[in-house]
Amino acid sequence: MNDQILIGVDFSSAPTKRKPITVAVGRLRGHRRLTYELETIRELASLAAFDAMLAESGSWLGGFDLPFGQPRSLIEHEGWPTDWATFVRFYCQQPRESLRDTFRSWCNARPVGDKFAWRKTDKPAGSSPAMRWTNPPVAWMMHAGIGRMLAAGLSFPAHRHPRRRRQFAKVALEAYPGFTAKQIVRGSYKSDTPSRQTADRRIRRQQILEAVLTGDTGLAIRLQTSAAWRRRILADGRGDLLDAVLCSLQAGHAALQQDFGLPQDLDPLEGWIASVPVG
Numbered sequence: 001m002n003d004q005i006l007i008g009v010d011f012s013s014a015p016t017k018r019k020p021i022t023v024a025v026g027r028l029r030g031h032r033r034l035t036y037e038l039e040t041i042r043e044l045a046s047l048a049a050f051d052a053m054l055a056e057s058g059s060w061l062g063g064f065d066l067p068f069g070q071p072r073s074l075i076e077h078e079g080w081p082t083d084w085a086t087f088v089r090f091y092c093q094q095p096r097e098s099l100r101d102t103f104r105s106w107c108n109a110r111p112v113g114d115k116f117a118w119r120k121t122d123k124p125a126g127s128s129p130a131m132r133w134t135n136p137p138v139a140w141m142m143h144a145g146i147g148r149m150l151a152a153g154l155s156f157p158a159h160r161h162p163r164r165r166r167q168f169a170k171v172a173l174e175a176y177p178g179f180t181a182k183q184i185v186r187g188s189y190k191s192d193t194p195s196r197q198t199a200d201r202r203i204r205r206q207q208i209l210e211a212v213l214t215g216d217t218g219l220a221i222r223l224q225t226s227a228a229w230r231r232r233i234l235a236d237g238r239g240d241l242l243d244a245v246l247c248s249l250q251a252g253h254a255a256l257q258q259d260f261g262l263p264q265d266l267d268p269l270e271g272w273i274a275s276v277p278v279g
Contacts, residue, residue, distance in 0.1 A: 004027065004060075005025070005027055005060040006036055006061055008024040008243075008244040008245055008249070009064045010065050010177070010241075011065050011066040011141055011144075011145050013137065013143065015045055021044040021045075022041060022044075023041065023044060025039050025042060026248060027039065033222070034221045034252075035224040038229055041232075041244060047144060054152035058169070059169035059170060060171075061170075061255050062154075062172050062251055063174075064145070064173070066145045067119075070091065070139075071117035071119045072267060073117045075087060078102060083269075088146050088147055091147075092146065092147030096133075106131070119270040121276055122273075124277070125276045126179055152170070153170070154170045156171075156172055157173065158262055158268070159269075159271050173251045173254055175274050176273045177244075177250070179275065180212075180217055180246050180250060181246065184208050188201055189204035190239025202234065205234055205236075208242060209233060209242065217249070219252075220253045222249075250275040261275065263279070
């Protein structure tokens with residue numbers, strides 16, 4: 001694993017220059033104490049730029065902050081394909097209006113407090129349900145991203161895809177930076193709204209950054225980077241730069257575990273979020 005290229009992707013379903021897809025790029029270094037040596041953070045202002053990044057030559061292990069799957073209960077209820085790759089292609093071809101109607105019908109038929117369907121990994125991770133279409137719109141993040149990733153020929157260990165075991169240049173794991181952040185701080189550390197990018201949120205980013213630099217995060221690797229990048233990460237009130245770094249660290253941690261730390265009873269239709277403990 002030493003010198004493995006790690007990337008972390010803070011994804012947006014509608015990237016712009018103001019709110020780009022953010023990609024942390026670095027390497028796994030060391031022997032006794034492994035570090036993630038951050039080299040750069042790229043900003044991709046369009047989905048076409050994301051496609052181009054996926055198509056670049058080279059190999060890497062990546063953590064991507066978007067759902068790779070939907071709950072089995074929802075999929076089976078709707079009669080959707082239950083082979084993961086087939087489902088991804090089906091899901092990404094559906095109009096968002098049709099998916100929104102399906103999600104609303106599911107929620108409207110269920111009692112308050114139990115509206116959404118959940119994957120097995122969502123609640124342990126503390127993440128939003130993958131079918132959520134607003135605040136945050138993670139269902140649309142999946143809709144915009146995962147089909148592109150599948151078409152790019154990536155390997156997806158948490159979905160046992162492809163089924164034949166062989167070396168793959170690019171390996172993708174689902175990440176959720178909020179899981180690691182919540183091990184360190186309580187309360188929000190970011191906002192897309194400038195007026196809400198407060199001093200308290202900056203203090204929490206500082207606490208998270210210090211923890212990942214010292215390795216006090218529960219992850220098997222720690223961050224190493226320049227003072228210039230530390231200043232930029234801290235100054236980013238949106239938290240996108242920090243989230244991209246956390247995605248990289250989660251992917252690197254998972255790669256150091258047997259079978260990427262995936263549960264033995266893994267449901268490959270739903271998948272699993274990297275670094276989230278099993279059981």
